[in-house]
Amino acid sequence: MVEHNLHKIGRREAGYQELITRFQLDVIPNWHQSYVATGNFHRVATNGAVTEETYSSKYWPGNTLGDHLEFALKYDGTNLAILSSVFDVVPQKEFQEYVASKPRGKYARRLWYLYELLIRSTLPINDLKTGGYIDLLDPEQYFTVTPPRPIRRQKINDNLLGGVECCPTIRRTNTLRGFEKADLIERCKKVVATYSPELLKRALSYLYTKETKSSFEIEHIKPNSTRIERFIVMLQLAEKENFCEKERLIDLQNHIVDPRFQDSDYRKIQNYVGESVAWQREKVHFACPKPKDLESLMRGLIASHERMDKGGVHPVVHAAAIAYGFVFLHPFEDGNGRIHRFLIHNILARRNFTPQGIMFPVSASMLKDPSKYDASLEAFSRPLMPLVEYSLDENGCMTIENDTARWYAYIDMTFQTEALFRFIEHTIDTELVEELSFLAQYDETKKAIQGIVDMPDRKIDLFIRFCFQNNGRLATRKRSSQFDFLSDDEITSMEQAIQLAYGNRLK
Numbered sequence: 001m002v003e004h005n006l007h008k009i010g011r012r013e014a015g016y017q018e019l020i021t022r023f024q025l026d027v028i029p030n031w032h033q034s035y036v037a038t039g040n041f042h043r044v045a046t047n048g049a050v051t052e053e054t055y056s057s058k059y060w061p062g063n064t065l066g067d068h069l070e071f072a073l074k075y076d077g078t079n080l081a082i083l084s085s086v087f088d089v090v091p092q093k094e095f096q097e098y099v100a101s102k103p104r105g106k107y108a109r110r111l112w113y114l115y116e117l118l119i120r121s122t123l124p125i126n127d128l129k130t131g132g133y134i135d136l137l138d139p140e141q142y143f144t145v146t147p148p149r150p151i152r153r154q155k156i157n158d159n160l161l162g163g164v165e166c167c168p169t170i171r172r173t174n175t176l177r178g179f180e181k182a183d184l185i186e187r188c189k190k191v192v193a194t195y196s197p198e199l200l201k202r203a204l205s206y207l208y209t210k211e212t213k214s215s216f217e218i219e220h221i222k223p224n225s226t227r228i229e230r231f232i233v234m235l236q237l238a239e240k241e242n243f244c245e246k247e248r249l250i251d252l253q254n255h256i257v258d259p260r261f262q263d264s265d266y267r268k269i270q271n272y273v274g275e276s277v278a279w280q281r282e283k284v285h286f287a288c289p290k291p292k293d294l295e296s297l298m299r300g301l302i303a304s305h306e307r308m309d310k311g312g313v314h315p316v317v318h319a320a321a322i323a324y325g326f327v328f329l330h331p332f333e334d335g336n337g338r339i340h341r342f343l344i345h346n347i348l349a350r351r352n353f354t355p356q357g358i359m360f361p362v363s364a365s366m367l368k369d370p371s372k373y374d375a376s377l378e379a380f381s382r383p384l385m386p387l388v389e390y391s392l393d394e395n396g397c398m399t400i401e402n403d404t405a406r407w408y409a410y411i412d413m414t415f416q417t418e419a420l421f422r423f424i425e426h427t428i429d430t431e432l433v434e435e436l437s438f439l440a441q442y443d444e445t446k447k448a449i450q451g452i453v454d455m456p457d458r459k460i461d462l463f464i465r466f467c468f469q470n471n472g473r474l475a476t477r478k479r480s481s482q483f484d485f486l487s488d489d490e491i492t493s494m495e496q497a498i499q500l501a502y503g504n505r506l507k
Contacts, residue, residue, distance in 0.1 A: 011035040011054050014061060015072035016082050022068075023089045025082075028383045028407060031171070031414070032076045036060045049379060049415065065090060066098035070107040078137060080167055080410035083111075084118045096123050106134050113154040117164050127153045135159055143170045145311025161308055161321060166300025168321040168413040176414070179421040180314065185353055188428045192355050195436050200357050203439050207359050208232045210435070214363035215341045218373070230255050231338070235359070238346040244305040244322060246298065252342065253335045261334040266294045270398045271330060272390075273381075282396055286381040287388045288330035293405040300409060301325050305347075315351035316424060319344045320417040328380055328408055341366070344420065364431050365423045376419035380411060441501040448497040453490050459483075464498060472499040 013021055015034040020027055035054040043054045053075070061067040069086075072079075087095070095115060102108045103125065113136065116122055135157045137144050148157035160167050170176075192200065212231040216223050223231070234255055237243075243252055246266075254262040273286040289297055301322065308318040327340035341363050348354045366373040389401040442464070449460050459482075466478045473495050474483065483491070 010038045011041075012038070012060070014055070014059070015068055015076040016079060018068045019065075019072065019086050020082070023086060025085050025089070026387050027082050027085055028387065030076055030079050030082060031412060034071065034075050064098070065094055066101070066108070066111075069098070069111050070105075073107050073110060077141070077171065078110075078114075078169065079412070080114070080118065080169060081406050083114055084406050084410060087115050087119050092123070096125065099123065099125060103128060104131055109134065109154045109156060110136055113151055113156045113158070116153075120164065128155050131155050133157050137169075141172055143172060143176075143313055143317050145307055145313060147311075161311075161313065162304030163300060163307070165296050166298075166304050166325065166409050168304065168325055168411050170317055170321060170417050171412070171414045173414060173418065175418050176317075176421065179316070179418075179425070182425070184316075184421075184425060184428060185355075188358075188360075188432070189355055191428060191433055191436070192358055195440060197357070199436070199439055199443070203436055204358060206439070207361050207432075207435060208235050211235060211345070211359065211361040211363050214361060214367045215338050218341075218363060218367050218370070219337050227256070227258075234342065235345060238342060239349040239354075239359075241346075242309075242350060243346045244302055244343065246302065249331070249339065252339055253332045256338050256342075257332075257335040263332045263334075266298060266331040267291055267333050269333065270400060271333060272398050273330075282392055284385070284390070284392075284398075286377075287385065287390055287398065287400060287404075288328075289405060289408045290400055293408070294329065294331055297329050297405065297408055298331050301329060309351075315348055315353035316421055317417055318351060319347040319353075320420040321413050322347060323420075324376070324380075324413055324416040325411065327377070328411065348424075358432075360424060360427045361431050361435070362420075362423050362427050365426045369423075369426075372419060372422070376416050379415040379419075438505075445497055445501045448501075449494050452493045452497070453486065463494060467495060467498045468502070468505075472502070 012018070012035060014036045016030050017033050017035065019025070029050055031050060033050060033052050035052065036057060036059050037054050038057055040056045040058075041054060042056050043052075045052045055075075061071040072082075099108050099112045099115075103112070109128070112123070112125070133150060133155045135144070135148065137159055139159065143161065144159035145161060146159070148159035150156075151158050161170065162168060195203075209228070209232065212223075212228050212235065215231070216228075234252060241248070243249060250263060250265065268291050270291060271288050272284050273288075274282045274284040304325070305318075305322045308321065323340050323343040326343055327336055330336045332339070344362055345354075345359060348360065354360060384407055387402075387407060388404055391399050391401065393399075445464060446457070446460050449455070449463065455463075462482060463474065466474055466482070469475075470478075474491055479486070479491065486494075
């Protein structure tokens with residue numbers, strides 16, 4: 001009935017949708033798409049990541065360029081990638097006339113500033129002399145930096161998370177508002193406070209190892225002990241040092257990859273993520289930026305990091321924008337995924353989100369739920385790929401034919417930020433709790449075993465490990481080879497101590 005009425009009434013595109021059609025643009029779809037009905041009708045429908053909203057006829061903005069640009073900012077939000085695409089093709093005279101017609105209008109001022117920022121060109125319009133400053137983005141709707149950068153020309157407070165070379169945007173969705181109120185930092189502190197400093201110190205060493213192995217395993221890599229230790233050393237440094245600098249990122253890459261694949265600069269070749277489906281046939285899942293665009297994009301990402309670092313942005317929002325931004329830029333030939341996950345730790349620790357003396361094995365949460373981790377990556381890669389014109393030669397080398405830089409420069413990171421919050425919440429409530437509880441129970445179990453037989457620690461550890469491998473009981477072969485000096489009663493009592501402490505984990 002609803003669909004029939006909608007078809008009968010009819011509707012017209014408005015805001016970004018109208019501008020995309022008017023200028024025949026190929027773009028990553030905006031999260032919110034607007035239409036205006038020819039009658040008194042309102043409908044909201046969500047399909048995947050896109051929300052379609054049809055407004056009643058009284059909302060029709062008009063037919064001019066300015067009408068739909070203002071409608072877009074008001075109802076569809078600020079999409080820098082689409083605005084950049086529109087500004088590239090719109091006649092400058094037409095846009096200039098729009099601004100000149102209402103230079104003090106709040107939407108015109110914002111669009112005027114964004115036009116000059118994104119096009120990197122100054123319109124022949126005089127600076128505003130009077131009037132107060134207005135925020136570029138509404139802090140109630142977007143995550144923004146404080147204090148903003150005042151722009152005297154348009155009297156705009158530029159509170160973007162980045163600049164012209166790279167600027168992620170993150171909307172303040174209900175999900176993210178909920179995570180802000182949840183206060184995960186305080187929740188983690190309460191978990192940690194129940195354990196002794198000695199146990200936490202031991203736990204930290206174990207968590208470093210777990211995070212390292214999980215990060216490699218996500219990429220189906222089995223590193224040797226040397227590479228594991230090198231990664232752990234870098235994780236320890238992540239608590240103190242800023243790695244989001246070009247030289248530090250290159251050094252980090254050199255430490256965590258096979259020496260044969262170390263880079264001395266950002267990559268000079270076109271890479272992509274894909275799989276072979278047949279002889280000389282590749283299924284491409286994600287195409288990375290062109291090498292020629294990397295220097296500017298990475299410089300912009302690092303500048304965005306510095307801006308958020310000083311701008312009071314929530315640490316998880318900051319970490320999501322930079323870590324996911326990094327992996328989407330894929331600046332190296334190898335190691336990008338591991339560095340992406342490393343940067344999450346680096347930013348959370350330096351921003352004091354992670355309690356001192358502890359770390360979050362976030363990669364373990366990602367590894368346990370790979371579909372959700374893949375979804376956080378595909379939320380960008382899926383809508384991107386139809387816009388990338390590429391060819392593969394017989395050796396599988398890719399050439400990208402069109403200009404793609406803006407899609408990587410102005411990513412809406414809302415979905416990725418929600419995903420990272422969920423991974424961190426699971427890490428605190430499950431991974432961290434389980435690991436600390438395991439160690440505490442382990443200590444109690446060792447004491448109980450020592451009360452039965454006063455064996456060396458090495459023997460106790462071995463006994464516990466063997467029992468874990470055999471559902472809480474010592475296998476006959478292990479007993480004869482390692483513990484033939486124990487009586488039947490002693491073994492039964494020791495097994496019972498382990499089963500009492502770890503019953504649920506042994507099943």
